[in-house]
Amino acid sequence: MEKCDAFIIGGSAGSLEVLLKVLPRINSEITFPIIIVIHRKHGSDSLLAELLSGRTSLPVKEVDEKEQILPGTIYIAPSDYHLLIEQDHTFSLDYSEKVNYSRPSIDVTFQTAAEVYKANLVCLLLSGSNSDGVSGLKSVKLWGGVAAIQNPETAQVSYMPAQAMLHVKIDQILNIEEIGGFLNLLS
Amino acid sequence: METNVINDEQVEILLSDLLEQYGYDFTGYSRASLKRRIVRLYGLDKALSFAEFRYKINNDHTYFKRFVEQITVNVTEMFRDPVFFKTLREEVLPKLGTYPFIRIWLAGCSTGEEAYSISIILKELNLLHKSLIYATDLNPTVLEKAAQSMFAMSQMKQYSENYILSGGKKDFSSYYTANYSLAKFNEDLKSKIIFSTHNLVSDYSFNEFQLILCRNVLIYFDRELQFKVLNLFDESLEELGYLALGTKETINFSQIAGKYKRLQTEKIWRKVE
Numbered sequence: 001m002e003k004c005d006a007f008i009i010g011g012s013a014g015s016l017e018v019l020l021k022v023l024p025r026i027n028s029e030i031t032f033p034i035i036i037v038i039h040r041k042h043g044s045d046s047l048l049a050e051l052l053s054g055r056t057s058l059p060v061k062e063v064d065e066k067e068q069i070l071p072g073t074i075y076i077a078p079s080d081y082h083l084l085i086e087q088d089h090t091f092s093l094d095y096s097e098k099v100n101y102s103r104p105s106i107d108v109t110f111q112t113a114a115e116v117y118k119a120n121l122v123c124l125l126l127s128g129s130n131s132d133g134v135s136g137l138k139s140v141k142l143w144g145g146v147a148a149i150q151n152p153e154t155a156q157v158s159y160m161p162a163q164a165m166l167h168v169k170i171d172q173i174l175n176i177e178e179i180g181g182f183l184n185l186l187s
Numbered sequence: 188m189e190t191n192v193i194n195d196e197q198v199e200i201l202l203s204d205l206l207e208q209y210g211y212d213f214t215g216y217s218r219a220s221l222k223r224r225i226v227r228l229y230g231l232d233k234a235l236s237f238a239e240f241r242y243k244i245n246n247d248h249t250y251f252k253r254f255v256e257q258i259t260v261n262v263t264e265m266f267r268d269p270v271f272f273k274t275l276r277e278e279v280l281p282k283l284g285t286y287p288f289i290r291i292w293l294a295g296c297s298t299g300e301e302a303y304s305i306s307i308i309l310k311e312l313n314l315l316h317k318s319l320i321y322a323t324d325l326n327p328t329v330l331e332k333a334a335q336s337m338f339a340m341s342q343m344k345q346y347s348e349n350y351i352l353s354g355g356k357k358d359f360s361s362y363y364t365a366n367y368s369l370a371k372f373n374e375d376l377k378s379k380i381i382f383s384t385h386n387l388v389s390d391y392s393f394n395e396f397q398l399i400l401c402r403n404v405l406i407y408f409d410r411e412l413q414f415k416v417l418n419l420f421d422e423s424l425e426e427l428g429y430l431a432l433g434t435k436e437t438i439n440f441s442q443i444a445g446k447y448k449r450l451q452t453e454k455i456w457r458k459v460e
Contacts, residue, residue, distance in 0.1 A: 065406050065435050066217075066413075078435055081406075084219035087195070092217040093406045093435055096224070096260040112219045115191075142191065 001146055004032045004186035005120035006069070006085075008113055010106030010136070012039040012128025014156025016051075018176055019126075023055035023074075025180025030058070031187045033069050035085075037077040037109045039102050039128070049076055065093040077104040084112040100132035110136025114143040121145035122186060124172075124179070128160030137168045148172035148182070192229055197237050198222050201244065208245055211255060211325075212388045215412030224258040231257075256328050260407065261297045264345070265304045265338070267402075268434055269352030274453045276308045276354050279429050283397050289318040292396045292423065294387060295404035296322035299333025299380075304350075305400070306376040307362060311355070315379055321394065323385035330382045336372040338363075343370050387416045392423040399424055402454075403433035410440075417441045424458050431455045 007030075011018065015038050026034070040048065046062070052074065053060035060074040069075070069089045077083035081093040083104050099105035110123050110133060123140045125133040127150055137147040149165060151173050152158035164170060174182055198218065205211045213221065234240040243250045266272050283289045289309075296302050302322040309315040324330050338346075347359035363370040385393070387404070399420050405413045420430055421443040430438070430447065432454045438444050447456035 064437070066410055081435060082220075084217075084223070086217060086219050092219055094220040094223075094260065095262055095403045095406070095433075096220070097262055108223070112223065139191075 001120065001122070001186070003120050004122055005117045006033050006035060006113060006122070007183060007186065008035045008037065008109060008121070008123045009126065010037045010110065010123065010128075010133040011126030012102075012106075012130060012132065012157070012160055014127035014129075015150075017156065018150060018179070019052060020055055021176055022179045022183075023052060025184075026056060026058065027184040027187065028057045028072075029187060030072055030184065032071050034058075034074045034183075035069075035077070035083075035109065035113070036074065037083060037104050037106050039104070039106075039132070040079055052076065063091045063093070065091060067091050077109065079104070082108040084108060085116045086112075087116055089116070100130055102130070102132050106133035107136035111139040114139040114145055117143075117145065119144035122148060122183075124148040124150070124174070125161055125164050126150045127155035127157050129157045130160065131163045133160060134164050134167050137164050137170075141169060146171045148174060150179070151175050193222070193226050193237060195222070197241075198225060201225065201241060204241065204245055205251075205255075209251060210389070211386070213258070215388060215409050215415075216407055217409055220260070220407055221258060224260070228254065228257045252328060256326055259326060261326070261329050263297045263300045263403075264342070264349065265300045266346060266349035266353045266355075267301070269349045269354075271402075271431070271434075271453055271455075272304060272308065272349075272353035274450065274455060275305070275431070276312070278450065279398065279431075279455060280308060280312055280314060283429075284312060284314045286397060287317065289314060289398070290394060290396045291318065291320045291398045291400070292394070293320060293322040294385070294399065294401040294420075296324050296330075296333060296382070297326075298329050298338075299336070299382070300338065300346075301400065301402070302333065302380050302382075303336065303372055303376055304353075306380060307350070307355070308353075309379070310376065311357070315375075318379050320380045321396075322380055322382050324382075325384060325386040325388075327384055330384060334377070334382050336374075336377050337366075337369045338372070340365060340368050340370050387419065388412065392419055394423065395425050396423055397425055397428045398431070399428070400431040401433075402431065403436070405432060405436045414441045417443050421446070421458070426458055426460070428458050429455055430458070
């Protein structure tokens with residue numbers, strides 16, 4: 001990969017623990033944004049941002065609609081909206097039907113990001129119990145980006161990364177302690 | 188969903204067709220969401236080629252209606268974000284209740300769930316008799332559905348929970364009659380709602396209101412169109428009137444921001460000058 005323009009992490013059941021371990025290892029000089037889409041109950045937004053910002057010196061914020069995406073920032077998809085990436089590198093939100101029983105859906109963010117960042121995108125799928133994110137990773141590959149998953153053997157719930165492994169040609173299979181280093185090297 | 192069956196240029200072609208053929212202007216809509224909706228419909232209807240898809244939209248009026256209905260998002264709930272409705276119930280509507288007459292505009296009402304939610308609160312505050320709710324949408328089809336006052340029975344458990352969280356004290360099921368898979372809401376709730384088409388992009392202000400609600404509509408517009416629509420709301424709102432937007436929407440950055448004061452934590456602003 002020539003240059004990473006965005007790093008997107010999708011996760012469901014069992015992914016929060018991973019994030020809490022990975023965030024402290026992320027270099028504060030990273031040159032791209034990190035966008036996090038995780039499934040959770042509606043209405044627990046500010047808590048999650050608070051929880052994650054305690055683990056990193058990078059700014060962590062819940063996305064505002066039409067917000068410009070800046071490097072060196074960690075963005076969190078708000079609960080109960082799909083998070084989409086626009087061609088002008090802004091976020092937009094969408095309250096359409098749930099996808100894979102989920103809103104936000106990881107597929108939606110991966111797919112729209114794939115078309116924007118093309119070969120300069122890395123998407124990482126973590127632990128989870130449904131197949132959200134799998135067709136998103138397919139799109140990432142289709143547009144030339146990098147598809148990564150948490151090693152299913154290290155996942156609290158292996159179904160999601162295992163499904164991805166089954167259906168998509170994965171570029172990187174990472175153990176939890178390898179994620180931070182992998183991400184830092186992309187800067 | 189295969190996302191590459193329609194490219195960005197083809198999306199622009201369809202948008203200019205809609206404008207030229209039908210006068211519907213979607214060019215100010217956020218593209219990522221719009222494109223996703225178009226691709227989704229293309230797959231859903233098993234279009235054979237872009238040319239065929241385009242031809243049908245341009246030449247088959249019934250299909251054009253379906254197209255507009257499907258590319259706009261019509262997902263809504265009763266008492267969605269209960270805390271918001273609690274603020275309406277406890278703060279906003281009692282203030283407006285001191286007026287001889289209350290005019291409310293619900294812009295982008297979709298299938299009407301919010302219109303009935305507001306009607307229920309007005310009824311409980313004993314204000315319904317002197318209120319009028321103008322519920323508008325650009326889509327005639329969703330308005331027809333809204334006017335039937337019937338919603339899926341399967342949703343009632345969720346709506347009842349929302350209603351209670353919003354400060355409702357009654358038995359929610361007293362507001363409807365179960366009819367197989369549908370809940371038919373009582374006629375009196377509809378008596379003060381006027382359902383009508385209105386396109387925020389191209390239509391003008393049509394009255395003065397004390398409360399305008401437009402929740403989760405602006406998220407589909409680009410900044411420029413958002414500002415234009417906020418100006419339209421400003422023109423349509425009386426002094427000391429209220430403007431309510433969706434949880435993630437804001438009037439900040441717009442021209443009208445200086446004239447409004449926000450109520451605590453909810454996305455409700457009062458026009459103060």
